[in-house]
Amino acid sequence: MYQNLSSDEILNKLAQIAADPYERAKEWKMETGSKIIGCYIMHFPEELLHAAGVLPIVLQVKEEPITTGHAYYPSYFCGPTRSIVDQAAKGELDFLDGFVGGDYCIQAVGGAEVVGNLLPKVNNMFFRLPVGNQAWTHGDIVTGLKELKRDIERFAAKEISDEEILNSIRIYNKNRSLIREIYELKSVHPSLLSSSDMLSIIKSSMVIPKEEHNEILETLLPKLQANKDSIKEEGVRVFLSGSFCGAPKNEILELVEQSGAVVVGDDLFHGYRYISDNITEDREPLAAIAAHYIDKNTNVPCPTRCDPKTDWPQYLVDSMRKYKADQLVIVMAQFCEPHMFFYPDIKDAMQEAGIPHLLLEISHELDSIETIKTRLEAFVEMAV
């Protein structure tokens, strides 16, 4: 159905899916009669859920202001967790049959507890993903995966075979590979796609069946490749970092580009972080998924993983050089503790490497958009 559309038209379709992220999942449920599981944002083995025949979707932050949710979660918690609580409080997550939480961030733990309370009929699962990177960490992650697999099997009333998991891994790997190809294109031709387009691609991937998303990307990719030489490249080359949980607001991404910058790379969760690495297909599946959690964190370090063998500031310095970026824009969700603990190290690393950076601490309510605009314009102008 996408063959006859232009790349812009396909991107618009993806933007529509991203803007109303649960609609396709609800349709899928009607069509198939199967179950939907919402994954709290970040580290979840969607492949395991997919292998059980359910549709895993990554719960999304909504841009609308939080209202009903205020009664359930304090205002000094991060926007992503408050937004999901708000959606549950408003009944917007009633279509879920289950959801999976984790303990990688205490604000997410609390959010999942509230959602569990608000949605008592929804199966409330938990993925134990131990932090660190010791000799025993891989084995401990495998144990956490086995516990989750057992609970999914109880929920779905079916056993999940290794072959089914491997099949799901292949489908998800294909999706990651296709998106990485788009990233490669964008890093060389950054004006080919806006950062909002990239966000739509990733966000839509998180909320619709991966098989469908793969088909769309297989149609989109050649069209983008065909367009690449007609694009005029200009602007200050900027690398975007942060937001490793909820999606950055489109408004912020647009402001970056309106300020005269082009985004050449990112480590956003709704970005390269989500697809940075594939899962090995020639290993016992749970062991392969566990290894993936350690490997992907080496590729794009995550401050929630508490792995001292990784070095996020150095990764950013290296990425700036790899993508020939002029400036770093850091998007930090207000009250995001893991990010706040790391910012001083990133600041020091950037100063030492002589890389200009701008920290934008973004509240969910976006109460100072004009200030952000002025700061971005002044920052980008420095490099012109």
Place this chain on the structure above:
Amino acid sequence: MAVQEAKRANRLKSGKLVNKLVNEYWEDLINAKKTGKKVVYTTGLPIGPFMAAQDMAWIHGEGYGARVAARHEEKEPQTFAENKGFNRELCSYARTQMGCAMFAELGVPDDLNPGPIATEIPAPDAIVTCYPGCSTGPQWDWAIERVFGKKIPWFNVVIPYHMGRNGSTYMKGEEFEENVKYVVRQFEDLIKFLEVVSGKPYNWDKFQELMGVTKKVGQLRMEAMELCKAKPAPASFFDWSIQIAPVNYLTAWPGTIEAMQAVKDEVQERLDNGVSAVPNEKYRIFWEGIMNWNKLGWMADKFASYDATVVAGRYTHMAFWHEPDTIDPEHPLRGIAINHLECQLNLGYPITEERMMTLSKDYSIDGIVFHGARTCRSFSRSHFLLAENLNKKMGIQSTSFEGDMVDDSFYKEELVNTRIEALIESLEAQKSRG
């Protein structure tokens, strides 16, 4: 309407014994390097005996932050941390200790004039994290590891969250047993790590002896607190907060049994003689939230003025060797794991609610104060649910206000006054309705 008269809380006097032990501990710590002791930084629940068995000194991050705040020296390290880029929304214990650690590693900047406690912290030889129910702890310790140039060996005991999956409840069920085994195995690895850091085989005899002390002190404290189920209560939550050191960073320190025995004896004596923590107890309150160390005395007197005894709290009554009978000093690892796994921050919501309801019933609670510690989101995360559900299920009224552990800039004193007054008024109205 409740009329507030200036009344003072009748605090326990035997707490002075604990002060002596605290001073000995800090003396030992500050001079650790001079006496050839290795220094281990820790955060989270008390794991001092693991190090004490190897004759190593340890710094408990939260305990250190609280002590710096109790001496009113917290502003300078907090300012230093903020100047380095640490956001003031980060855990104030962490900001305070990070500031002190940076004084030790980077030196004191010319424009700051910190007090002696804040600048006495020795540099670490190792870091051991054992943090239940909060992702902040390991992230904080990782930040410490980076402050000291990524050269300090770090061991992180991962305490898995006890969510209550598949019907697991407090100290029961498949999830609980899996978690206990997992933590015990990590403690075995921690011991190997400490052998390497200390350069000598682990002293199991001493460790077992220390865990015997820990068990005894834990039992004495729980027995003393249970005496406060009596009406009026002979001691208050604020007393138990002041007495927390012997079951926290002073765990198994020499003299802690005698100190806690003296506390229990005083509580018993008060009970026998009809002496109460608040002169004219009319209301019994539960404190829900972490302690606010620089407001402790002020709060104790504030509630006393309203004839209200804060008799129990999640902070004091659901952690710090609160299950001492699970400790077998001969084989102590399982008991340590249970006390850590089943502590107040690490329990999933349904288990937390059940424990709170049990305590509220046992201590005849009339009302709850929710202290929303702004930078301890682990504690505050379930406050709104607890307020709603305890009211629905038990008819308990509550109030809430924001504050913090060691950053008093998050306090709005008049708001706190108004909220407490509103709770007392509603309790008064409830009592007058019978």
